[in-house]
Amino acid sequence: QVQLVESGGGLVQAGGSLRLSCAASGRTFSSYVMGWFRQAPGKEREVVAVISSSGRFMYYPDSVKGRFTISRDNAKNTVYLQMNSLKPEDTALYYCAASTITTPTAPNEYHTWGQGTQVTVSS
Numbered sequence: 001q002v003q004l005v006e007s008g009g010g011l012v013q014a015g016g017s018l019r020l021s022c023a024a025s026g027r028t029f030s031s032y033v034m035g036w037f038r039q040a041p042g043k044e045r046e047v048v049a050v051i052s053s054s055g056r057f058m059y060y061p062d063s064v065k066g067r068f069t070i071s072r073d074n075a076k077n078t079v080y081l082q083m084n085s086l087k088p089e090d091t092a093l094y095y096c097a098a099s100t101i102t103t104p105t106a107p108n109e110y111h112t113w114g115q116g117t118q119v120t121v122s123s
Contacts, residue, residue, distance in 0.1 A: 002026040002112050004096050009117030012086055016121070020081040022096030022114055030074040033099045035110060036081045038092035038119075045095070045107045049081055059105065064090075086121045094119050 008020040020036070031053055039045040049070035050059040058070055067086075072079040079096055094117050097110035104110060 002029055002032065002098050004098065004112060004114035006094065006096050006114040006117040009094060009119045011120045011122065014086060014088055014121055014123050016086050017082070017084045018086065018119060020083070020094055020096075020117060020119075022079045022081075024077040024079070024098070026077075029077040029098075031100075033101065033104055034070075034072060034079040035097050035099065035104060036068075036070060036079075037095045037097060037107060037110075038090075039095070039116075040092040043092075047105045047107075048094075050103070050105060051079065059103070083119070086119075088121045088123045090119060091121050092119060093117070 003025040006022050035050045036048045037045050038048050048064050051070045051072050055072045067084050069082040096114045098112040099110045101109045
């Protein structure tokens with residue numbers, strides 16, 4: 001079973017950038033589809049990026065397309081989320097998660113979650 005630990009969150013001004021990292025333990029990381037989600041207070045958890053196990057295929061919702069980039073380094077057991085042109089509405093707790101489903105975009109399609117890292121964007 002993989003374990004996930006996020007890092008890289010913080011406070012940034014609107015228009016700024018952050019890069020989140022998610023380090024995974026275990027030897028099966030390269031077999032998992034990985035996703036980044038976020039949850040703001042009072043809102044449902046939503047997907048912001050998904051990357052295939054090989055790293056060749058990515059998915060982004062319209063809300064972050066062109067601003068966020070997901071990548072992974074299977075040799076380092078790490079998945080990244082580069083966030084540019086941040087907006088106050090991007091403020092949320094960001095989670096990484098692992099899935100064995102081919103194209104998972106819903107939270108219930110992921111079986112393992114990290115503890116989250118807070119991203120706060122000031123206006």
